[in-house]
Amino acid sequence: MRPPRFSMLTVRRFAFFSTAALVAGLFPFERVLAQEAPATAPAAAESAQAPPKATPYDDFGDFVHFARIGRFDAAGAVAARLLSQPDLDPVRLLETAEADPRSFDTLILIINNTEVSEPAKKILEVIRQGEFQLRRDPTRIRQNVDKLGGPPQTEYNAIQRLRESGEYAIPWMMDALTKPDKKVLWPRIVRALPQIGMGAVSPLVQAMETENDELRVITARALGELGYAQAVPYLQKLLARDGVLEMARQAARDAIERIEAKSGRTFPAPAADQFTALAAQYYEERGSVKADPRQPTANLWFVRDGFLTAVAVPTEIYGPVMAMRSCQEALKLAPDGAEAIALWLAANIRREARLGMNVESGDPDPNAARDPSAPQDFPRSICFSRTAGPLYCHRVLERAVADRDAAVALGAIAALRTTAGPTSLVGTEDYKQPLAQALQFPDRLVRIKAALALAGALPQTPFAGSQFVAPVLADALAQSAAAQYVVVDSNADNLNRVIGAMRSQGGTVVGDADFYNAMARVRKELNAVSCFLLATDAGAPDLVGAIRQLRAEFAYATTPIVLLVKPPHVALAENVAGSLPGIQNVDAGASAEELAAARDRAAKASGQTALVPETAAALALEAADVLRRVALDARTPIHFEAAEPALLVAMTAESEELRIKSAAALALFRSAAAQQSIARAALNAESNEALRIAMFDALAESARRNANKLDAPLIDPLIQVASDEPVMTLRNAAAQALGALNLTTNKASEIIRKYHLK
Numbered sequence: 001m002r003p004p005r006f007s008m009l010t011v012r013r014f015a016f017f018s019t020a021a022l023v024a025g026l027f028p029f030e031r032v033l034a035q036e037a038p039a040t041a042p043a044a045a046e047s048a049q050a051p052p053k054a055t056p057y058d059d060f061g062d063f064v065h066f067a068r069i070g071r072f073d074a075a076g077a078v079a080a081r082l083l084s085q086p087d088l089d090p091v092r093l094l095e096t097a098e099a100d101p102r103s104f105d106t107l108i109l110i111i112n113n114t115e116v117s118e119p120a121k122k123i124l125e126v127i128r129q130g131e132f133q134l135r136r137d138p139t140r141i142r143q144n145v146d147k148l149g150g151p152p153q154t155e156y157n158a159i160q161r162l163r164e165s166g167e168y169a170i171p172w173m174m175d176a177l178t179k180p181d182k183k184v185l186w187p188r189i190v191r192a193l194p195q196i197g198m199g200a201v202s203p204l205v206q207a208m209e210t211e212n213d214e215l216r217v218i219t220a221r222a223l224g225e226l227g228y229a230q231a232v233p234y235l236q237k238l239l240a241r242d243g244v245l246e247m248a249r250q251a252a253r254d255a256i257e258r259i260e261a262k263s264g265r266t267f268p269a270p271a272a273d274q275f276t277a278l279a280a281q282y283y284e285e286r287g288s289v290k291a292d293p294r295q296p297t298a299n300l301w302f303v304r305d306g307f308l309t310a311v312a313v314p315t316e317i318y319g320p321v322m323a324m325r326s327c328q329e330a331l332k333l334a335p336d337g338a339e340a341i342a343l344w345l346a347a348n349i350r351r352e353a354r355l356g357m358n359v360e361s362g363d364p365d366p367n368a369a370r371d372p373s374a375p376q377d378f379p380r381s382i383c384f385s386r387t388a389g390p391l392y393c394h395r396v397l398e399r400a401v402a403d404r405d406a407a408v409a410l411g412a413i414a415a416l417r418t419t420a421g422p423t424s425l426v427g428t429e430d431y432k433q434p435l436a437q438a439l440q441f442p443d444r445l446v447r448i449k450a451a452l453a454l455a456g457a458l459p460q461t462p463f464a465g466s467q468f469v470a471p472v473l474a475d476a477l478a479q480s481a482a483a484q485y486v487v488v489d490s491n492a493d494n495l496n497r498v499i500g501a502m503r504s505q506g507g508t509v510v511g512d513a514d515f516y517n518a519m520a521r522v523r524k525e526l527n528a529v530s531c532f533l534l535a536t537d538a539g540a541p542d543l544v545g546a547i548r549q550l551r552a553e554f555a556y557a558t559t560p561i562v563l564l565v566k567p568p569h570v571a572l573a574e575n576v577a578g579s580l581p582g583i584q585n586v587d588a589g590a591s592a593e594e595l596a597a598a599r600d601r602a603a604k605a606s607g608q609t610a611l612v613p614e615t616a617a618a619l620a621l622e623a624a625d626v627l628r629r630v631a632l633d634a635r636t637p638i639h640f641e642a643a644e645p646a647l648l649v650a651m652t653a654e655s656e657e658l659r660i661k662s663a664a665a666l667a668l669f670r671s672a673a674a675q676q677s678i679a680r681a682a683l684n685a686e687s688n689e690a691l692r693i694a695m696f697d698a699l700a701e702s703a704r705r706n707a708n709k710l711d712a713p714l715i716d717p718l719i720q721v722a723s724d725e726p727v728m729t730l731r732n733a734a735a736q737a738l739g740a741l742n743l744t745t746n747k748a749s750e751i752i753r754k755y756h757l758k
Contacts, residue, residue, distance in 0.1 A: 057093055059079075060096050060103070064103045067120075079119035079123060090128075093123075107127075144169070145158070148162075148192055163197060167196075167200060167202060167299060173189050190222075194221075194222045200222070207308055208237075216244070217248050220248065220255040223255050228288055235259075236252075238252045271333050272337055275327070276327065276340045282320075282326060297314060299312055299313075314354075319347075320354065324351070327340040327341070344384075352368075353411070359410055360382065385414075395434075404443075451473050452619075455473060458629065459637065463637065466638055471642055471643070473623040473627055477647060483530040484528060485529070486509075486519075495512075495513060505592065533564055535564040543569075562583075562584055562602050565586065565587055573585045581605055584601045584605065621658055627665045628668060641669065648666070660691065670706050675703070675709040676709065682696045689727060692730055696734050696736065700736045701740075703741045722737075
């Protein structure tokens with residue numbers, strides 16, 4: 001009898017590995033492997049350049065041997081030669097490895113303990129490919145189906161082989177049940193079906209699509225014996241079908257009762273609801289419906305031309321695709337199922353995201369080809385979401401917010417922005433709340449996109465969360481500026497050292513020995529905080545009190561925090577960091593590099609990872625545009641003034657386009673700071689002509705709307721430009737702004753008197 005395949009050896013091998021790993025920790029690995037080596041080494045052990053063997057598969061034995069005696073240079077050379085074979089047959093390599101059952105244990109030791117770990121991993125992967133090929137080999141499976149008709153030991157061995165083949169055995173077993181010349185095998189196939197295990201469920205539930213009632217009976221009974229609840233919706237669907245014989249219906253009822261007895265649950269809901277519930281399990285990747293994450297692909301099963309056929313998809317999209325299939329089954333039975341519609345939309349967005357597609361785009365994407373289950377010319381997820389409308393998009397977003405799934409949230413928001421008006425986006429209805437809730441989503445990009453959607457719709461009635469919109473838009477503007485840090489440490493020397501370290505990272509830093517003083521400065525000097533660095537020996541408030549205050553304030557509810565841990569407070573810091581998200585610890589004396597690393601860890605944990613420059617720039621421009629639109633609309637409940645500090649900082653950004661858009665928005669703000677910022681930009685002689693003209697235009701608009709808020713240090717140079725600037729376009733722009741200020745002084749007379757008519 002052939003030795004057991006790799007899958008049958010898994011438990012023994014990994015039990016061995018656990019023991020071997022312990023031994024390897026006590027003794028040098030070479031000694032552990034040397035204990036396995038034969039007393040007399042072959043002559044090939046003398047050279048790393050061993051001559052090629054009769055077949056490349058003989059190199060496998062040399063590789064294992066060299067590794068066992070600690071000759072890793074020779075082992076690496078042989079492994080490279082073995083893996084370089086262009087026609088390396090995984091099945092042949094598997095059979096070669098099985099000739100020495102201890103070779104699997106040696107491979108695992110090599111992978112975990114030696115410098116030839118990488119080639120060993122590749123060899124083991126080829127062996128696993130061989131196992132996989134044998135599992136699904138149709139000829140081998142059919143032979144084992146035929147062997148079910150042999151004596152008891154042969155039948156037992158055949159069942160074990162079919163169990164190894166798992167789901168791949170089911171099509172051929174079901175096919176044999178339709179062949180009259182295999183009739184003698186039918187009772188044994190029926191007996192073997194439930195013994196295949198969990199992998200049999202997915203193909204068996206699809207096999208019930210047959211019109212053969214005898215096969216339906218066999219399939220239902222097998223599913224009942226297997227006892228997995230995901231079969232229940234399909235059994236209920238069979239009960240509801242027309243033209244099904246009573247014997248098949250009774251088999252379905254018996255199977256459901258059997259599954260209920262095994263699971264300790266009842267399934268009273270109709271089939272449509274059961275399919276929707278099953279879709280949710282696939283979507284959430286729970287329990288027995290989850291694909292094996294160790295495998296690169298997972299199978300979808302279809303009945304095609306009367307035969308069960310597998311379609312392999314990337315494992316990461318198996319859950320979303322099966323959720324979509326289950327929702328479609330639910331909608332066939334209950335076309336108006338709102339939950340099934342919303343869940344299908346969410347699963348489709350998740351599927352695209354996991355394929356590496358941009359869920360906010362409706363354009364063709366080459367990554368779509370990675371899903372062979374999708375029909376040709378399958379529309380993008382955003383097309384389906386837009387067609388479904390705001391009600392369903394809100395439900396998708398609600399699920400995304402609850403799951404903290406950024407990709408699904410972005411897809412839902414993108415669809416809402418193009419299909420929903422103010423009355424569809426905001427309101428007191430429960431289903432409209434997720435968009436406002438997304439303003440507090442852990443992922444920064446989701447928060448910003450939600451704020452842009454809400455502000456861009458210019459809602460006219462108050463809504464929950466409206467006070468958060470402007471601060472999130474301010475955060476969008478801040479992404480185009482330098483990072484801004486706050487350091488609080490009562491030790492002056494360490495405070496100055498950390499301030500210098502963070503400035504060396506290219507950021508603006510506010511530092512203080514007192515938390516309250518620091519926060520007072522933050523509100524005046526910074527528009528957004530990238531990270532707080534707090535020493536653990538804080539006084540009033542203490543460390544926990546300071547963090548509570550930050551987290552209670554919306555602008556800082558998710559801002560990363562790094563604790564500067566001092567020796568007496570290690571336990572306190574670990575407890576705080578372990579109980580609250582977005583907080584990381586670092587020694588108070590950490591270097592600039594260590595501080596930066598802790599900042600990055602805290603940012604990742606809080607969803608504050610920096611956006612790529614192109615995305616940050618685009619969002620900042622859009623935020624400035626939206627803020628101007630909000631400011632122009634006198635009826636919106638959005639408190640746009642809260643974004644003024646961010647706009648003032650954006651006036652110093654490298655991007656001229658952002659400075660122009662920020663000035664256009666600030667022109668609508670009533671504060672003196674806004675008008676003065678625009679004036680300083682217009683009077684900056686180092687700026688180019690186009691930029692200065694845009695700033696003078698913004699200054700003129702600000703003056704017309706809000707009157708003069710400039711003081712003499714800005715008015716005098718403005719008069720000088722309006723009267724003496726040699727570039728006429730600049731002089732005209734400055735004169736327009738000066739006139740809009742409507743000064744009460746006799747400056748106009750002074751300018752007129754400077755020019756004499758000839």
